[in-house]
Amino acid sequence: MAHDADPDGTVPILSSIAALRMDDDGTPASRYAERGQLGAGGMGEVRLCDDRRTGREVAMKVAHVEALHERFFHEARIQAQLEHPSIVPVYDIGLDASGAPYFTMKRVRGVTLRDILKKLRKGDAQTIATYSRRRLLTAFATICMTVHYAHTRNVLHRDLKPSNIMLGEYGELYVLDWGVASAQGAQPDAPIDLKLSRKSEDTTPGDIVGTPGYIAPEQLQGRAGLDARADVYSLGAILFGILALEPLHPLEMVAAMRSTTLGPSKGRPSARARGADVPPELDAICEKAIALDPEDRYPSALALHDAVDRYLEGDRDLERRRELSATHALAAQTLAGKAKDADAGGETELRGRALGEVSQALALDPANEGARRALLQLLTEPPREVPAEAMDVMKRSQHAQEQAVARSASWLFLFGAVFTVALACTIGFHVAWYAFVSAVLFVAAGLSLVRLGRTPYERAKTSYATVVTTTLAISWMSGMCGPLFIVPTFLIANTVGFLMQPNRTRRPYVLALTCAGLAVPLALEWAGLVPPSYVFRAGTMIVVNRVIDLTSWGMTGVFGCGAIAITFAIGLFFIRFRDVLSDAEQRLHLYAWHLRQLVPRSDP
Numbered sequence: 001m002a003h004d005a006d007p008d009g010t011v012p013i014l015s016s017i018a019a020l021r022m023d024d025d026g027t028p029a030s031r032y033a034e035r036g037q038l039g040a041g042g043m044g045e046v047r048l049c050d051d052r053r054t055g056r057e058v059a060m061k062v063a064h065v066e067a068l069h070e071r072f073f074h075e076a077r078i079q080a081q082l083e084h085p086s087i088v089p090v091y092d093i094g095l096d097a098s099g100a101p102y103f104t105m106k107r108v109r110g111v112t113l114r115d116i117l118k119k120l121r122k123g124d125a126q127t128i129a130t131y132s133r134r135r136l137l138t139a140f141a142t143i144c145m146t147v148h149y150a151h152t153r154n155v156l157h158r159d160l161k162p163s164n165i166m167l168g169e170y171g172e173l174y175v176l177d178w179g180v181a182s183a184q185g186a187q188p189d190a191p192i193d194l195k196l197s198r199k200s201e202d203t204t205p206g207d208i209v210g211t212p213g214y215i216a217p218e219q220l221q222g223r224a225g226l227d228a229r230a231d232v233y234s235l236g237a238i239l240f241g242i243l244a245l246e247p248l249h250p251l252e253m254v255a256a257m258r259s260t261t262l263g264p265s266k267g268r269p270s271a272r273a274r275g276a277d278v279p280p281e282l283d284a285i286c287e288k289a290i291a292l293d294p295e296d297r298y299p300s301a302l303a304l305h306d307a308v309d310r311y312l313e314g315d316r317d318l319e320r321r322r323e324l325s326a327t328h329a330l331a332a333q334t335l336a337g338k339a340k341d342a343d344a345g346g347e348t349e350l351r352g353r354a355l356g357e358v359s360q361a362l363a364l365d366p367a368n369e370g371a372r373r374a375l376l377q378l379l380t381e382p383p384r385e386v387p388a389e390a391m392d393v394m395k396r397s398q399h400a401q402e403q404a405v406a407r408s409a410s411w412l413f414l415f416g417a418v419f420t421v422a423l424a425c426t427i428g429f430h431v432a433w434y435a436f437v438s439a440v441l442f443v444a445a446g447l448s449l450v451r452l453g454r455t456p457y458e459r460a461k462t463s464y465a466t467v468v469t470t471t472l473a474i475s476w477m478s479g480m481c482g483p484l485f486i487v488p489t490f491l492i493a494n495t496v497g498f499l500m501q502p503n504r505t506r507r508p509y510v511l512a513l514t515c516a517g518l519a520v521p522l523a524l525e526w527a528g529l530v531p532p533s534y535v536f537r538a539g540t541m542i543v544v545n546r547v548i549d550l551t552s553w554g555m556t557g558v559f560g561c562g563a564i565a566i567t568f569a570i571g572l573f574f575i576r577f578r579d580v581l582s583d584a585e586q587r588l589h590l591y592a593w594h595l596r597q598l599v600p601r602s603d604p
Helices: 066-081 113-122 125-130 133-152 228-244 254-262 280-289 301-341 344-364 369-380 388-426 432-454 464-475 487-499 504-526 554-598
Strands: 032-040 044-051 057-063 090-095 101-106 165-167 173-175 534-537 540-543
Touching (some): 032 057, 057 066, 066 090, 066 101, 113 125, 113 165, 113 228, 133 165, 133 228, 133 301, 228 301, 280 301, 301 369, 344 369, 388 432, 388 464, 388 487, 432 464, 464 487, 464 504, 487 504
Antiparallel strands (some): 044 057, 165 173
């Protein structure tokens, strides 16, 4: 018998069973061969049958309770006219020999969402591996679209719950059990009678239209005029279970379900999730879907679908970034391993590429542990040879330090020239040319240091001329007090200044010149080429000054100023050296701190 839709295109909810009669011998036995029972519910049972006409397997649902025949037929007609891939298609509707209605439909295989969530709560390894959160959320989005399709056909499901959702082996998804579906805005079927002894999700006849724990507050109260937002609430309760792996409302006692359903919303799964990290976006979606007031919920199942789909789009992007990050991290580890066996040039090139891969991996996923550990390996295992670029940076830094020391030391030698001229003018020298030569040597040493302090890195060379002029200027002071007083102290300070520089090739020459600055004046005296500086009489050593009158009142000041100057110079040098060393230590500790932040600490 043909059935016409209402003018607005929606499905008529009720029709007459009497209008349906078998067109063969009056029983379904001539067409269907029963093979066993698939399941049973409050309204009847479902049997597995072979359809002799088409040769296919079908599921036959048969009503048992006569009082429910009209509801049974109502379910069959609604399900038959909701043509959607996620709604099981109805093939045939009829009456058996006893007058009980039946309908046949596609035989579906799979597992219900209820069973999946139970196994996930128990930590079943295979279920965890098969049904990831992302897969369940994708299935949930499909459920929302299926329910939205029904709403566009003016049908409310009214009993959405995990046990009415089936996931197949090959990606199929079905929304089952349309037995209590109704038109939007319809009057409630009957006053709701809550049986306090009920302890399951199953809907039973005479009990309640829908399942406590999943139905909306307005449906639980038996209000008239339900709309799509009632099913949105049920979908939100299902989403809560997927995220928290716990039901939104306690399923043990109906009274407790009523209290929590009608009470203030506690719809944040993150508060009850068992060790699962629930993103705040999903928390907010779930909370909005199960708001107590229908006005605060999503206006349709489509709106709920769109909210979840937007999250999934972002989640897919995150997953893709993690996949790319893992690829780069693996490449970094491979290159780092190859670098260990390569020659010096090849090692530098491979380590550079490995660091590039690490940077890309961490840019895509800062939490990628493989990339972090690859970076730790590259930074804590130095290459056999310092790369040319790093060596150039280090040498430029060393040159800058040399320039700073040279500029400071130049002032001391120029001050020595001025001091020598001042002595010549105030105290006077026995040998005038000695004062002139002293001043010239100090000026030459000072200017040599000035030139060293201004020489660009590109033209910098080993400053042997500076070492020679400074050593000669200091050694020339032996004419005033001999080579064993004042002069050794100045030479040591000068030598330390050059030896503390990083240029290793210069060090032997600096030591040799320093020793020569002491040995040559002594050798000249021992050879009799210059008068001796020291005379020994009766166990006393007398210093003989060949150029200045030692009895002059200014001689104490000369030696005092010299001692102060050399003390100041040495102190200034070591202060600067300590500052440079402290800066290097600070940078090293900061470097180590950054590494500790980058690589997670392992538990002891």
